[in-house]
Amino acid sequence: MLELKASVREIKGKKTKKLRKENIVPAVVYGHGLQSLCVQVLLSDFRNVLERAGESSLINLKIGGQNDRKVLIHAIQYHPLTDEVNHIDFYQIKEGEKIIVDVGLKFVGVSRAVKDFNGILIHELDKIEVECLPKDLIGSIDVDLSKLAELNDVIRVGDLEVPENVKVLSDLESSVIEVKAPKVVEEEKEGEEKEGAPVLDNERGREEGENKEQDSSTATEK
Numbered sequence: 001m002l003e004l005k006a007s008v009r010e011i012k013g014k015k016t017k018k019l020r021k022e023n024i025v026p027a028v029v030y031g032h033g034l035q036s037l038c039v040q041v042l043l044s045d046f047r048n049v050l051e052r053a054g055e056s057s058l059i060n061l062k063i064g065g066q067n068d069r070k071v072l073i074h075a076i077q078y079h080p081l082t083d084e085v086n087h088i089d090f091y092q093i094k095e096g097e098k099i100i101v102d103v104g105l106k107f108v109g110v111s112r113a114v115k116d117f118n119g120i121l122i123h124e125l126d127k128i129e130v131e132c133l134p135k136d137l138i139g140s141i142d143v144d145l146s147k148l149a150e151l152n153d154v155i156r157v158g159d160l161e162v163p164e165n166v167k168v169l170s171d172l173e174s175s176v177i178e179v180k181a182p183k184v185v186e187e188e189k190e191g192e193e194k195e196g197a198p199v200l201d202n203e204r205g206r207e208e209g210e211n212k213e214q215d216s217s218t219a220t221e222k
Contacts, residue, residue: 113149
C-alpha cells in the first residue's frame with residue numbers, strides 16, 4: 001500500500017490560493033459516520049501517488065500527530081484553465097464495510113483483427129463500477145485484446161475477468177471495446193462532420209472558466 005504524507009490544514013476558503021502558489025494542495029478526509037478533516041498535501045507527493053496507485057487503490061494517509069488512515073481518492077478537482085489540481089477528496093474506508101468504486105481498465109495483448117485485417121479499435125469504456133470489501137479491492141482490470149480476432153468483435157463488461165469476491169455494478173451488456181473495418185470508421189467520421197460541430201465563443205468560454213474557478217475555490221473547502 002502506498003503512503004502519502006499530509007498535515008492538518010488551518011487555512012480555509014479563498015486563502016487556500018496561497019497554498020496552491022506554494023505547490024500545496026488543500027484536501028478533505030471524510031467517511032461514513034466519520035467527522036471530516038481538512039488536510040493539505042504536497043502537489044509533487046500527490047502526483048507521484050496518483051500515477052502509481054490511480055484512483056481505485058488504497059492509500060495509507062499519514063497525518064502528522066494522528067493515526068494513519070486508509071483512504072481512497074474519491075474526487076479530484078482541477079483548475080478549469082490550467083488543469084492543475086485544485087482540491088482533493090479522500091474517502092476513509094472502514095474494514096469490513098463494502099465500498100463502491102470505479103476501477104480502471106488496462107488494455108493488454110494484441111488484436112488479430114487489427115494485426116491481420118487492419119481493423120480499428122473503438123474504445124467505449126476506460127473504467128467500470130464495482131463493489132467489494134476494502135481488502136479485496138483491485139487496482140485495475142485487464143482487458144485481453146487478443147479476444148478481438150475478427151472484425152466487428154466486441155468485448156463487453158460481462159466478458160471481463162474479475163475476482164469472485166468483486167461484484168460488477170456496471171451494465172454487463174455495455175461495450176468496453178470493439179474492432180471495426182477502416183471503411184466503416186471512415187463513414188462514421190464523415191457522418192459526424194456533416195452534422196457539424198458547436199462553435200465556441202472564446203470570450204464567453206473564458207468568463208465561464210473564471211467563474212468556475214471562483215466557485216471551485218469556495219465550494220470545495222470543508
